Amino acid sequence: MKLVWTQIKNFRSIKDSGKIYFNPNLTILAGKNESGKSNILKALECFSLDKFNKDTDFPIDYIEEEYPEVIVHYQLEEDIVIDLCDTLKINKENAHKISGVTVTRTSEFLESIEVDIFKDTLEYVIDAVGEAIKVINRELKRTFKLDINSKSSYLLSDLIEKIDSYLLTIKEFFNEEQSNKLNSIIEEVVSHLEMLNGFSDYISDKKFKATIPNFIYFSSFEDIIPDSISSNEEITPIVNRFFKVVNQNPKLLFDESNPQRRRLLSDKISAGISGDFMDYYSQDSVSLKINLDGDDLNFFVYGTDTQKPFQPRQRSQGLQWFLSFYLTLQAEMKTGSVLLIDEPGLYLHASAQEDLLGMLNNLSDKSPIVISTHSHWLMDPNRLERIRLVLKVNDQTQVENKIHKGADAYTMKPIFSAIGLGLNNDISTFGERLILVEGYSDYYYLEAMRYYFQEILGIKIKKFKIYPCLGSAQIINVLTLLVDSETEYFILLDNDKAGRQTEKKLKAECGIDENKILFTPVKSKNTSVIEDMFSQKDFSEIILDSLDTNKFDKVLVSKKFNERMHNNEITILSDETVSNFKEILDVVATPKFSHREN
Template identity: 70%
Template sequence: MKLLWAQIKNFRSIKDSGRIYFNPNLTILAGKNESGKSNILKALDCFSKDKFDKDNDFPIDYIEEYPEVVVHYELEEETIDYICDNFNLDKDSPSISKGVTLIRTAIYKEVIEVELYRDTIENVAVAIGTAISAINKEFKSKFKPNIEAITSNNLEEVIEEIKSCFINIKSNLNNEQLNKIQSIIDEIDSYIVSLTDFLSFINSDELKKTIPNFIYFSSFEDIIPNSISSDEEITPIVDRFFKVVNQDPDVLFEEANPQRRRFLTDKISAEISGDFMGYYSQDNIELKINLDGDELNFFVYGTDGQKPFQPRQRSQGLQWFLSFYLTLQAEMKTGSVLLIDEPGLYLHAAAQEDLLNMLNKLATSSPIVISTHSHWLMDPERLERIRLVLKNNDRTYVENKIHKGADNNTMKPILSAIGLGLKNNISTFGKNVILVEGYSDYYYLEAMRYYFSEMHEYKLDNFKIYPCLGSAQIINVLTLIIDSETDYYILLDNDKAGRQTEKKLITECGIDNSKILFTPAKSKAYSAIEGVFSEEDFNEIVLESLEKTKFDKVLVSKKFNERIHNKGITVLSDETVSNFKEIFDATGLLQISQIESISR
């Protein structure tokens, strides 16, 4: 299952969220307090439970408006193969669609739309049309199913309409005519059987297994106890502990052999400590369990490895982090989508960075969606993960483009994440920064930074890229860092506006022209940063099937960055690589890690 987007209507403060597009791994809902971030997560939780509470989830001013959550996802390849093999579809067809849309509301029966069955219905329509045209053209307009309006709720009616039309056609033909189109009749019969079987599949447990399961966490107050006894009810956090170490607690308690007991507890302790310390860098600790009769004790050992502490004797931050780690590790094994509301509120900055590291790693196994206003949880190299949660006239909605619609308070943590706190000097740019005109420049350069690092073993992690929202804003940003210790470069579009900005930077700000770079835009078809790609790469890889004349620059670049990071793109042309290398070379920030050149 690949979760693509969701849309929420009439849920608490949300009138219409608009489509919320999810990152394949980690999605960050960013917004200021009271913007409605939690309500988005709670709506998805209600979707999974298929239950909406009238007192809490309905909009305050509703009359005939009821909560509705729409989730759109793609089926896995094995499910597509199964459907195509069993329901008369060509899985190699370029038009094969993997999408499923599921609508759940507070009052109506859920609606499932599986896009694949549209192909079968269209095939039936074509076959019937062919039969009619071959025999009697006056019937041609009598069957024209409304493909766009078909859902799981009315598919049965569509099948009956097809059968009725088919019977009507055959009743108006003589034997000679019937024999002439016998092969088409057999084909239509086959499609009708497939559609009938497909209707059964839509209502089966097989399809229900593919529906995204959201698990919502609002707090992690359930922490590991100091000890539990064999006759004590297992709490959720202890149950998660045993899930993570893949151990049945009853088997552990029932083990009578002392040597075997010691072996099991040592094995569990080593496993949990080794994995946990891969995420927690704040202290060198060990987690151990000890089985004493019918009581299981939990201990945390410090750096000397000699002094055992009970979990509740350690800091609240460590207790929270351990609870969070166990919860995520245990639930990841279910393959669900985890919804986490404001994680790490009580952790200091370094611990929040550990938390982000954990989220990054675990999200490769199952998608995670978090809400936050902490800039420490926003990776400056992965801004494409961020979705802005905004409120207008007390109505919450989501903006997928972080450069659009946000006020200063909403943008503050994002600006801090990429190197600049506009108030109280929350953060700094660091040692090196490249100032670029806009977000599309940012996304393409971050994507190519990762591409060089992963595909060509170059080191490009010692600088930040900062989008200034237009060449005119570059001067404003420069005034904030020009007297700092930050070394900077400015990348401008190789066009008239870029040259005018260059002139202002030199004459009005006294910037040395060696600090000003231009995009080596060598493509005749595309200007600015897009022209750094070879025309073939931009048309065939970056744009994919998008219209070349009508596209949103930022969304295209954002999608490219996402695909690069998710290994959806692994090879670019020598021309493209050389052009981007020219930009990084000019800054002196491109360092060879293990190889001498990137030529292939």
């Protein structure tokens, strides 16, 4: 299952979110407090529970027929698509048409499930029935009308029943001779109607229902590992997750009466949980151990002094939270659920938040994760395409998939900080080496190509940061923050009139050495922008592949390319493209490229 987008309507502060596009692995909802980030996560939780609370989930100004609605669109795995083709006797050449599924759940009606090929089939059936009705009206001079269409909100079973009734009506109006004129139309409608019936049965099956994304909500303020639990008390969600991770049945553990066996089980569980946990937590050397004492299971946290046990509540809130969060992630990853995490890491020090981001990066490869945050430590400057801005406009939550649009300075602050520009002019976060670029499309293309050189071609590149200045004129403003700093910087400009004018200003007003100013390479034209660094074939067949060029947005195109590159969907680019980018990276990433040693 691959999540694609969600749309939320009439839920709490959300009137209509528009389509919120998921990153395939880690999606970050960034926004200031009270912007509505948590409401997006809660809406997705309600989708999975298929339950909306009228007291808490309906808008304050709720009016009739504006009920909460959550739509989720995802793509089926290849094996499910093949099974669906076999079941419905669909030509596998058309398999790509049926991979998309849209599920709508509301507080008022039963869920609606649409599969892409179902839409095509339904439109065909409705058109065919309409044709039959036109023949009736012509032959009998009637005005028999068709009152359904492909955008109808009917449930599938209702549609099938309604089309069936139209067929019966059509047959009633005609004698045998007249019916012959309609036979081919009716036969075609019946064959497609059989497919709709088969599809209706298929999507009701448990196997298909299991493909629908399941969202699990985790709050940063709850679900903390307890000091102990008793065999006769209800097991809390976090303890349940603990037993999922260690693959043990708590009842069997409590029922074990042999002291030696109890000790062996406890030691085995403790060793497994501590080893995995320390792979992610670098703040301190700790281990989690359990001890069975009669009907009680006790949790202990040990530090470097392995002789002194502490109860979890005796350790910092940060460690308690990180441990509980680790258990939650590990447990839910095993179920294939999409984890929704509200404000992770509030209790964590900056370096511990970096540990947390590492864990999120690692585990989101196995199953998608969606987090809400306003911490720049959880925004990887190399992966800004993951960020979705959550804004509050006229007391209503809106989501912007483009981080370069619509946000105020406060909302953008953590993003600026992540890529090296704090609003307090703290230049220390720029790092040792920096390249200033004109805009976000330059940023995304360079990030993608840095990944390509390092991970695909296996070429070492010295670490550097990329900062988008939102226009060549703003580069001078950013440079004022770098004066007398130890950051080595370069400036990449478009090779056009505006870029050449900026070059003159940089030299005249800022005294910038011309060796620090780079231009996009010019080959056969007098001017060039970063898109021209790709060969024509790469740009049309790889970058623009599967995109709607009628709605061309250069930043979204570059963002999609970066996303696909990091997901290893692109593995081969032309020599021309590689050569053009190498000219830039050779300078920025000195010393010169050298192949990795095997």
